[in-house]
Amino acid sequence: MNCLRFCLAAVIVRFSCVIAVWQLIGVLFLAECWAGGRPNIVLVYADDISARELPIYGSSTWTINRGEDSSDPAVRAKTPVLDQMAQEGCWIKTAWASVVCSPSRAMMMTGRYAHLHKWWNNSYKGRYRNEIGKVTTWPLYESSPMLIGYVAQQGGYATYWAGKTQMPGDLREYGFDQGCFTPGSLSDKDNPFTDFKIVGKKVNGQKLVINEDTGEPYDTYDQHGWYFYPHVRLMNHADKDFQWWPNTPETIDSFGLGTYGPDVELDFIFDFMDRQHEQGKPFFVYHTTHLGHGAFDWLNPENGQTWPGTPVIRWDGDGYTRTEPKITGDHGDYDTHDTVTDVGIHHHINYLDYQMWLYRKKLAEMGIADNTVIVFCADNGTAGYGKNSHEKQKGVHVPMIIYAPGMTKHGEQDVLVNMSDLLPTIAELTGVTIPDEYEHNGESLVPFLFTDQTKHREWLYGYSRERQMIRGDLVMKDGYDRWYDVSKDPADLISFPEITNWNEVSEAHRAERDKLLEVLPEFDLFETEPDAPGSNLPPKEDKRKGKKTNKDTKAKDAKASVGSTASGPGWMVAFEDSYDDRTDVGGNYTIGPGMQDGWSVTDGVLLGQQVKDAHGSTIRVLQDFDDVDIQFDFQFQGGTSFNLVIDDQNEKSVHAGHICRVSISPKRLRISDDKKGGMNLEVRKQRQNPNLSPEESEDLVEILASTQSAAKVDLQPNDWHNLRVRIKGETMKVFLDGELATTLKSPGIDHPTKNKFGFTVNGTMFGFDNLVVRTPADIAIR
Known part of the structure; x- marks a missing residue:
């Protein structure tokens, strides 16, 4: 930990002397909700899934192929468990992330927008000079010492991180006691257990992208397998900082083509939950699943980059049954024996529903279902539709379902929620006080969820480099500086009417526009302050901008x-x-x-x-x-x-x-x-x-x-x-x-x-x- 991080952490400790103690208001507010003490928390953060993909949102269209919409019910996800959670708990009609993975995950981790943590887009993360003076990406644990993992730890929680990381630096510095990562880091090329790798190689002086399973080049990008035959790396297991899994004779013997990465993640999560429960310690699980994200289809290389199939599951009205994958073959020629679905994002969402059923079943078996908060959401819009889109709210509108015993809110909630809100929500649930001096951009959901409060926040904000998106209840500005009337929801959740003549809308619309415009300058710092404060780095030229000089x-x-x-x-x-x-x-x-x-x-x-x-x-x-x-x-x-x-x-x-x-x-x-x-x-x-x-x-x-x-x-x-x-x-x-x-x-x-x-x-x-x-x-x- 460098000096800056140490000093910031010390400040937080001084301002958090009552960290493990419920404030009086918090005790009175939530004591009746949690008979078993402070609640366990499970936060499932899905990958690249727009709100419209979930049936509960009632959209008239959803994704069938990349960039292709459909209204065919056959290719719509089926989510009986998430639907039930959304009704017994609640679902947020308008939840916003950012438009693409890194800035959204930074917002979730820090409770802050990019003007503070400097992760403006996948293509631009703010820089700083590390301990040895090298200019590199500013890790979130340097920019924001109160990450969600640390907040939970300060509240006395055991913490576990599973799935996709997409974070630079030392993963042990993000506030999690243990982790199960798929695929870990693309720099980890020494995995001896699987050859499901796409790697760049120079062959006879030519740079090629090679599928190591077949030896053939493909028009895709470097990646490891995180679905079937996955790369799995463990953090802080068996007294080792990092190690590849399988890691025992038994797991090595059972590991193979039918091993499914999302299943491995859940096995380790459930083992962690069991261990903490036996010790009487509350837990926080941060499950950043890959499901929803496309990948190279190693089982069917001719598909290239797609949404690979999942193990076959079936819902009988009361529960799920899963068919154990049987996969034979090698070198790109595989037979799945009808135990793997076709390609499609709807299969990924279906499998997420199956996993949420497993979560609820496990919590019930452990006897802690009435003492656990579950949040299901996603990091940005669907690839080919919303991901990286600045148009309207395509990129930022994501699903959010919250299930917590004792809630006063149930079913659809027509309120505005931002991913930055999760950090102060977790702080309040875990009994942690965020110092007044520590700037963040979220608002705790606890008062809204557990009282008769009818409104959560006034506006939502999203960002991508210099492009800013903001909306209230009536109007919205997208990343192209176009304004829309969002007072009514269109059938496809996106075809809002554009406002071209402000005299044709109400005074309330104009007033909200003016209010939103007052908010934006605080966050609009990409052009002037893109990097870490005090880094004294020469500005990067924004080479995307064409100059029609000559x-x-x-x-x-x-x-x-x-x-x-x-x-x-x-x-x-x-x-x-x-x-x-x-x-x-x-x-x-x-x-x-x-x-x-x-x-x-x-x-x-x-x-x-x-x-x-x-x-x-x-x-x-x-x-x-x-x-x-x-x-x-x-x-x-x-x-x-x-x-x-x-x-x-x-x-x-x-x-x-x-x-x-x-x-x-x-x-x-x-x-x-x-x-x-x-x-x-x-x-x-x-x-x-x-x-x-x-x-x-x-x-x-x-x-x-x-x-x-x-x-x-x-x-x-x-x-x-x-x-x-x-x-x-x-x-x-x-x-x-x-x-x-x-x-x-x-x-x-x-x-x-x-x-x-x-x-x-x-x-x-x-x-x-x-x-x-x-x-x-x-x-x-x-």
């Missing part, structure tokens, strides 16, 4: 010299986008899994940056064509290189369906026939084989040379340029700023069923604009 003249001149050759009779515009008049990427584009933070639209420019070390960030458009003319403006804003990639997603002879491409760096432009060249699966095997004979190596060099053509260029940072790619039959021509740069004639280019194109960017940052795709009818491309 674009308006340079790009116009470039287009003027080439535009007429593809705008006459016989040409048809198949796709175009100027990125104007909006701030979201748009529904025409598909972003690679885990790369949502890499793409945005600002000031009428599509911005791209690499966010995964092992692979460039990808964005694609589905579009059928054969011969084609593609034109766009581009700008290097610090990135190293980008590719314009043309694919046939159904072509199996090449990696990821790649047919041909243009690769550009500041000094070199190269075009490639991927189908016959470097992405051909047979050629790739040769490239990845370190034991080629001299003759085989010579043949490989000849293949690559015959399927590529390159030219030297000199592209300066922040200058705008125009690129044009023309494909006719076997010939690809590339024009840079109106001048022919290079040509390639190769048979793979003439692949007749191209159906996808887009960009892959490496490094930070690139700007793209004025994209136009034309297909020829009866005019040959020169």
Whole structure:
């Protein structure tokens, strides 16, 4: 513990001399609710689940596939246990987190917003200098010594943390006595028990993302398996700081493909609950399950990144039965023998319902059901719908169900609740006094839940870097500074009417708007104070922001010299986008899994940056064509290189369906026939084989040379340029700023069923604009 942390902790101790003692008001307030003394607390924090996914919220639409809505009851989650908890306890109609994992989990852990803890987004966590002077991410235990784990410990509680961590630094410093983590940290590559790993490797000088189970490369990101055949790391078990599980001869013998990570987490949680109950000690469980979060489907690698299936469960009206998974096979070829469900987020939610049934059953068996508070909520909206979205409340609106004996509130509660509220709620339940001098942004839910109080808080706040979202009972401002009337709920929970004329709404609406605008400046510190106080670090350049400095003249001149050759009779515009008049990427584009933070639209420019070390960030458009003319403006804003990639997603002879491409760096432009060249699966095997004979190596060099053509260029940072790619039959021509740069004639280019194109960017940052795709009818491309 460094000096800053030690001093802050000492201050808290001085101000918390009655930490283990109930304040008089608290005693009178809650004594009748808890016959067994202070309540046990179970907080289940699900991953990437919007409120609309739970039936109790009554939405007319929910998620079927990533980015695809449905109203089909067959693909809606079934949650009888959560429904019962929501009625016997209560469910919060409007609960807000932040738009993506890290800032939401920081809000939950600290009870604070990003202006204090500095975790603004997954893509920007505030920096500080650690004990040895290294600039690194500011851990929450340094920014906020009163984390929820420490609060519970100060109240005399035993604490357990299970599931997803997503926290830097020493996990022992977050206030938890023990932990069971899946997968722990991606830096932990030494797990000897499972090869369900996606890892970045350099093969013959090329960075690839490899599935270690099959040895095959995939277009995804580094990750460990946290569902079937999981990576499990224990903290503070059996007198060891950290160790891999299985950790005994018995568990090693039983561990296998059918071992399911969420089950392992619950086994360790229940063991912890039993041990604490036997000792007469109250417990706090912080269960940050992965369920709801997509993952690579190792059992069906052709699915790629998806919501992998779960063990089969069945509800008979009184309880659940679970089919033990039977999985056989190896190296990507597996048979689940109908013991694993199909893919889909609804199966994840169903399994969460099963686990909540197990929790309630366990608490009843232990005789402490009437002395335990259960909170179920989620960290942000569903991937493809709400996750990382700043539109309306898509990213921040999450489910929250609270079950606690003695509550005065039951069923639907039309109040506003924020994830920051959980820390002061836990403090009050555990008998801990938060010092007046310790700033936090939450409001305890205890008075609302256990008295006749009808309102909880006046407004909700969410954040992501410089984007701020705020709402009251009547109006809401989203991250794009658009205002909406939220006085009535639409059927899909999101189609609120936009307010464009404030004279057409009530005086109460206008008054609430003015009140919310007074609140925001306190938190709007990303541009001025993004890092730890006193860190004295030079500001990071916000490289997402495109500057149209010389674009308006340079790009116009470039287009003027080439535009007429593809705008006459016989040409048809198949796709175009100027990125104007909006701030979201748009529904025409598909972003690679885990790369949502890499793409945005600002000031009428599509911005791209690499966010995964092992692979460039990808964005694609589905579009059928054969011969084609593609034109766009581009700008290097610090990135190293980008590719314009043309694919046939159904072509199996090449990696990821790649047919041909243009690769550009500041000094070199190269075009490639991927189908016959470097992405051909047979050629790739040769490239990845370190034991080629001299003759085989010579043949490989000849293949690559015959399927590529390159030219030297000199592209300066922040200058705008125009690129044009023309494909006719076997010939690809590339024009840079109106001048022919290079040509390639190769048979793979003439692949007749191209159906996808887009960009892959490496490094930070690139700007793209004025994209136009034309297909020829009866005019040959020169």
